[in-house]
Amino acid sequence: MHFFNESDPRYIFFHVSSDGCILFRFEYKPKKIKTENGKKAKKRKQEYEDEEEEERSTDGSKWKFLEHKGPVLAPPYEPLPGHVRFFYDGKLLRLSAPAEEVATFFAKMLDHEYTTKEMFRKNFYKDWRKEMTSEEKSKITDINKCNFTEMSEYFKAQSEARKQMSKDEKLKIKEENERILQEYGFCVMDNHKERIGNFRIEPPGLFRGRGDHPKMGMLKRRIRPEDIIINCSKDSKHPKPPQGTRWKEVRHDNKVTWLVSWTENIQGSIKYIMLNPSSRIKGEKDWQKYETARRLKKCVERLRAQYREDWKSKEMRVRQRAVALYFIDKLALRAGNEKEEGETADTVGCCSLRVEHIKLYPKMDDQEYVVEFDFLGKDSIRYYNKMPVEKRVFKNLQLFLENKQPEDDLFDRLNTSILNKHLQELMDGLTAKVFRTYNASITLQQQLKELTSPDESIPAKILSYNRANRAVAILCNHQRAAPKTFEKSMQNLQTKIDEKQKQLSATRKQLKGAKTEHKASHDDRSKKMVEVKRKAVQRIEEQLMKLQMQATDREENKQIALGTSKLNYLDPRISVAWVKKWDVPMEKIYNKTQREKFAWAIDMAEEDYEF
Numbered sequence: 001m002h003f004f005n006e007s008d009p010r011y012i013f014f015h016v017s018s019d020g021c022i023l024f025r026f027e028y029k030p031k032k033i034k035t036e037n038g039k040k041a042k043k044r045k046q047e048y049e050d051e052e053e054e055e056r057s058t059d060g061s062k063w064k065f066l067e068h069k070g071p072v073l074a075p076p077y078e079p080l081p082g083h084v085r086f087f088y089d090g091k092l093l094r095l096s097a098p099a100e101e102v103a104t105f106f107a108k109m110l111d112h113e114y115t116t117k118e119m120f121r122k123n124f125y126k127d128w129r130k131e132m133t134s135e136e137k138s139k140i141t142d143i144n145k146c147n148f149t150e151m152s153e154y155f156k157a158q159s160e161a162r163k164q165m166s167k168d169e170k171l172k173i174k175e176e177n178e179r180i181l182q183e184y185g186f187c188v189m190d191n192h193k194e195r196i197g198n199f200r201i202e203p204p205g206l207f208r209g210r211g212d213h214p215k216m217g218m219l220k221r222r223i224r225p226e227d228i229i230i231n232c233s234k235d236s237k238h239p240k241p242p243q244g245t246r247w248k249e250v251r252h253d254n255k256v257t258w259l260v261s262w263t264e265n266i267q268g269s270i271k272y273i274m275l276n277p278s279s280r281i282k283g284e285k286d287w288q289k290y291e292t293a294r295r296l297k298k299c300v301e302r303l304r305a306q307y308r309e310d311w312k313s314k315e316m317r318v319r320q321r322a323v324a325l326y327f328i329d330k331l332a333l334r335a336g337n338e339k340e341e342g343e344t345a346d347t348v349g350c351c352s353l354r355v356e357h358i359k360l361y362p363k364m365d366d367q368e369y370v371v372e373f374d375f376l377g378k379d380s381i382r383y384y385n386k387m388p389v390e391k392r393v394f395k396n397l398q399l400f401l402e403n404k405q406p407e408d409d410l411f412d413r414l415n416t417s418i419l420n421k422h423l424q425e426l427m428d429g430l431t432a433k434v435f436r437t438y439n440a441s442i443t444l445q446q447q448l449k450e451l452t453s454p455d456e457s458i459p460a461k462i463l464s465y466n467r468a469n470r471a472v473a474i475l476c477n478h479q480r481a482a483p484k485t486f487e488k489s490m491q492n493l494q495t496k497i498d499e500k501q502k503q504l505s506a507t508r509k510q511l512k513g514a515k516t517e518h519k520a521s522h523d524d525r526s527k528k529m530v531e532v533k534r535k536a537v538q539r540i541e542e543q544l545m546k547l548q549m550q551a552t553d554r555e556e557n558k559q560i561a562l563g564t565s566k567l568n569y570l571d572p573r574i575s576v577a578w579v580k581k582w583d584v585p586m587e588k589i590y591n592k593t594q595r596e597k598f599a600w601a602i603d604m605a606e607e608d609y610e611f
Helices: 097-108 118-131 134-139 149-163 167-184 280-310 316-331 391-401 416-426 432-451 458-475 486-521 524-556 563-568 572-582 592-597 599-604
Strands: 002-004 011-016 022-030 048-050 186-189 192-195 229-231 249-251 260-263 270-273 358-364 367-376 382-388
Touching: 097 118, 097 149, 192 280, 280 316, 280 416, 280 432, 280 572, 280 592, 280 599, 316 382, 316 391, 316 416, 316 432, 358 391, 367 391, 416 432, 432 458, 432 572, 458 524, 458 563, 458 572, 486 524, 563 592, 572 599, 592 599
Parallel strands: 229 249
Antiparallel strands: 002 011, 011 022, 022 048, 186 192, 229 260, 260 270, 358 367, 367 382
């Protein structure tokens, strides 16, 4: 909702939760406001000057008061019932509780392709042995002789039983979840009651990773109170650890917005419990991110002219920096931050590319000066692309490759620190990610303009939107493995299409018969029947088209992840403006969680918004 105050002409946007608390608020003062006879201002202008609601401190603090209940820890392990057995080499073997718990993680994934991968099985077996007793270690020496079938069937039966629960049983679970949400799912930050995001600590399990991650199958250990750092204000009521335990630390750092943190054991990365994406601070941060990308839009041509000029520099470091920036701009490559200690995956970004990651082709498929990229990017997802480049870029790359071995750095005089320092000099707040956000958002806007037709049906417009989103996902290399149930899902959808086509054929025959009868009788009853059948044909044609659009959309999305760019790289005001312009239901583009995250954009953006 928004309000306008005549005595203080600014628009104030409030986002209010279902329980009445203000989630966040923006204030905007229009540059020009038209008024008439002292009435409220008419439609708000597109651009506003940002004015903060609250006085922001200059020392970098994010809050003055923070109080919360801490995290919800994963429940303790419940041993399997006696009738669920584990066999080794065909013989019954009773496992100790620690070894049994880890075995259940593997059993739950038994039907997944992960458990067929050699790396996954090797890593699992290595970590599993660490949980075994000395007797178990002496007996279990080959994972291929382990039989997890009964465990797997037990968990499948449990899953099925949950689906068959009565309404009362489901209601009890829902009520308990709601109780936990009300107790742990909110915090008080200054004068605001804020929704917390992931307040439950992830339970132990097996690490999956993405792509061919070298640590897949390793044991994600249980997070205990002694691993957890609590962040809150000194004058708040501090969260209490479970009886008989203690937190690792309770600190009062108001320069950050996280509430809880711990270090996970797989890659040694720090995990956080933070505010919900719909919170005031998150909303402001999102808005600022996209405004920074819009600022880049205003100067991007100047920056491009600069790095093109730098391709001719007498200094090798300047040339390398300019070529790297060209790739970050044109290919939306990540900069390639240095790995954290203990991280072994051979993943790289633009600045850390090696000689072995590119190949140069003076001529390929009737195109001159082609560069072939092939490397593992973030989350071990393969990046493969063939790109025609400008001649001077090609010549520079040849120069960078001279007298180097495959394992040598392509940009040996560049790193992310050097690049980021340079980007900051070009524009305040500029990073490689801002280029990625800018190019993703501008691509979506351009694609929506090209692909959307005014005469399309709503399903066709949604397909056009997803195709525009897909162009962004491809640009950003947001890949995924085809879902396990993809083929079955497509078969079910094709069955529905076939049935609908038969229904349409039958209804058309009925319409033809009704027309024949009307020609013979010319009475009102037969006329009415013709109209009924005509509407039935039209309705079924629309239903068939919708199903066909769904099939096309699913097939095209099989190995593309649309959600990542939609949540992190696309200015939501572009999507909101498109929805409003073409009268597409908002829920067809954004699900409930996304609508909460982008509530500020839904309120703010008009149909003529331009990124």
